[in-house]
Amino acid sequence: MSAGRSNALRLMMNSAPKSGRQLIFPAHMAEIDARTIAGGTPGIVLMERAGQAVVTVLRGIWPRRPVLILAGPGNNGGDGWVIARLLKEAGWPVTIASDWPAGALKGDAKLACEASGITPVPLEEADFSAAPLIVDALFGAGLARSIEGKLAEVLRRAAASGGPVLAVDLPSGLCGTRGEVLGDSLKADVTVTFGAAKPGHLLAEGRCYSGQLHVADIGLDLCEGEEDALWNHPLLWWDRMPLPPSAAHKYARGGLLVVGGPRHQGGAARLTAKAAAVTGAGAVTLAVSAQAADIYAASIDAIMLRTVRDESELADFAASDKIAAIAIGPGLGTDEKAAAWLGAVLSAGKPLLLDADALTLLAKRAERLAGCPEGSVLTPHEGEFKRLFSDVSGSPLERAEEAARKSGQTVLLKGAATVISAPGKTPVINTRSSPYLATAGSGDVLSGIIAGWLAQGVDSQAAAGAGAWMHGESSLQYGPGLTADTLWQKIPNALHAIGARTDD
Numbered sequence: 083m084s085a086g087r088s089n090a091l092r093l094m095m096n097s098a099p100k101s102g103r104q105l106i107f108p109a110h111m112a113e114i115d116a117r118t119i120a121g122g123t124p125g126i127v128l129m130e131r132a133g134q135a136v137v138t139v140l141r142g143i144w145p146r147r148p149v150l151i152l153a154g155p156g157n158n159g160g161d162g163w164v165i166a167r168l169l170k171e172a173g174w175p176v177t178i179a180s181d182w183p184a185g186a187l188k189g190d191a192k193l194a195c196e197a198s199g200i201t202p203v204p205l206e207e208a209d210f211s212a213a214p215l216i217v218d219a220l221f222g223a224g225l226a227r228s229i230e231g232k233l234a235e236v237l238r239r240a241a242a243s244g245g246p247v248l249a250v251d252l253p254s255g256l257c258g259t260r261g262e263v264l265g266d267s268l269k270a271d272v273t274v275t276f277g278a279a280k281p282g283h284l285l286a287e288g289r290c291y292s293g294q295l296h297v298a299d300i301g302l303d304l305c306e307g308e309e310d311a312l313w314n315h316p317l318l319w320w321d322r323m324p325l326p327p328s329a330a331h332k333y334a335r336g337g338l339l340v341v342g343g344p345r346h347q348g349g350a351a352r353l354t355a356k357a358a359a360v361t362g363a364g365a366v367t368l369a370v371s372a373q374a375a376d377i378y379a380a381s382i383d384a385i386m387l388r389t390v391r392d393e394s395e396l397a398d399f400a401a402s403d404k405i406a407a408i409a410i411g412p413g414l415g416t417d418e419k420a421a422a423w424l425g426a427v428l429s430a431g432k433p434l435l436l437d438a439d440a441l442t443l444l445a446k447r448a449e450r451l452a453g454c455p456e457g458s459v460l461t462p463h464e465g466e467f468k469r470l471f472s473d474v475s476g477s478p479l480e481r482a483e484e485a486a487r488k489s490g491q492t493v494l495l496k497g498a499a500t501v502i503s504a505p506g507k508t509p510v511i512n513t514r515s516s517p518y519l520a521t522a523g524s525g526d527v528l529s530g531i532i533a534g535w536l537a538q539g540v541d542s543q544a545a546a547g548a549g550a551w552m553h554g555e556s557s558l559q560y561g562p563g564l565t566a567d568t569l570w571q572k573i574p575n576a577l578h579a580i581g582a583r584t585d586d
């Protein structure tokens with residue numbers, strides 16, 4: 083690709099709005115809703131647009147069939163009444179089950195209910211026997227407590243019916259802030275939400291309960307930059323990735339030092355080194371002790387090997403001009419020698435990728451965390467996180483933010499949804515991944531991708547965001563049969579997928 087074309091592609095991607103990746107907490111969305119209404123758009127107009135958006139998605143997926151709408155006492159129920167009216171007008175067979183008829187409703191929901199001309203059946207009498215298409219409009223952003231008793235029972239009957247489920251805004255019972263199920267919920271095949279997705283759609287059980295997520299634009303007054311979190315995508319960091327200049331020598335493309343460990347753990351650091359090289363770090367060197375060198379040398383191909391006698395030799399090499407960033411942790415070990423080697427690279431002042439055993443060692447000596455060079459990335463899984471930040475609690479989003487604040491570094495908390503938080507920056511949630519990534523060594527590859535970007539001078543937040551996305555994209559491209567040994571082979575596909583190409 084020519085420089086001109088790649089720059090044009092880059093400009094095009096940069097100018098694309100990041101707003102599609104905004105994540106807004108439900109309570110914040112209620113403020114945006116109120117602001118939009120105060121700005122001159124009546125609430126009933128928003129509700130009408132919300133109902134219309136759901137019907138458009140619904141009719142795009144399912145042909146005409148019996149629909150059973152479960153409608154709640156608030157505006158989520160109001161959306162349900164609009165949907166019922168629109169489907170009825172289109173000639174669909176619609177039943178609405180609700181314990182809140184017009185007399186029990188207020189405001190826009192009452193107007194929507196009255197306009198439908200439909201009389202509801204009580205929830206207890208909802209007939210699921212024909213496995214109708216279920217529209218879940220019981221509770222959305224206003225969920226205030228656990229779903230219990232009769233309400234939980236109706237959700238259980240709905241789930242048992244086998245009918246497909248479309249959730250309006252959020253599956254009822256799913257917390258839009260934290261993604262946890264409060265009491266009970268109903269797994270949706272499709273969720274249509276309004277204005278922006280909510281963190282709860284992605285976190286914890288949210289991804290599984292929300293199914294295929296559609297974000298409908300209903301004209302809410304949502305500003306760029308007011309998001310509570312961002313949904314990971316190349317649009318968030320693509321403009322911070324370097325394109326290699328045509329005449330660059332290998333060290334100009336990023337010298338990375340990967341620190342190895344004992345003989346029996348050699349695979350992990352090799353996977354990290356290989357993934358970093360494929361990601362584009364021009365010169366990747368594995369530093370190991372003489373006792374382990376033959377094991378590492380056996381299969382590192384394009385990776386350079388350097389034997390170091392002790393921590394002081396390692397510190398000298400780490401501080402040399404050839405090294406732009408350092409990855410340490412995979413296969414490092416947790417003994418005294420590993421601790422000394424960690425100390426040596428901490429003193430080099432280069433951005434660090436800290437994973438696995440390095441995190442375990444840091445947890446034992448918390449004061450060392452404060453000594454991490456600025457621009458480093460920590461990639462704990464839940465267990466490592468608990469050891470390292472034992473006093474930090476809350477949702478994954480809250481915990482990653484607090485850990486980033488305490489450590490002053492970018493923290494990537496691995497989980498069902500991975501959260502990336504950099505101090506003072508909006509946190510990013512990554513859901514690009516495949517279940518096949520749950521395999522030994524997969525985290526070492528992630529470390530390599532992130533370290534590969536750090537070595538190329540990419541800032542820690544972008545490196546972590548790109549790492550999580552590319553790791554997931556590689557796994558999706560790989561599909562079944564994935565092993566960490568060969569996952570690196572799909573990293574070029576992930577690079578192509580984000581549009582990163584050379585100038586040539």
Ligand SMILES: NC(=O)C1=CN([C@@H]2O[C@H](COP(=O)(O)OP(=O)(O)OC[C@H]3O[C@@H](n4cnc5c(N)ncnc54)[C@H](OP(=O)(O)O)[C@@H]3O)[C@@H](O)[C@H]2O)[C@H](O)CC1
Binds near residue numbers: 112128161222226250
């Ligand atoms: N800006 C937008 O995104 C728009 C959203 N719309 C829709 O409106 C809902 C939010 O509506 P809201 O009325 O604020 O809240 P809900 O309808 O979700 O629920 C509130 C009522 O539910 C009761 N509640 C809450 N939790 C429970 C529970 N566990 N068990 C029983 N009852 C519960 C609550 O009762 P309280 O006693 O707590 O007051 C309320 O009665 C949003 O999700 C969208 O679907 C607009 O239509 C368009 C703009």
Ligand SMILES: [K+]
Binds near residue numbers: 158218219220250252
């Ligand atoms: K709902």
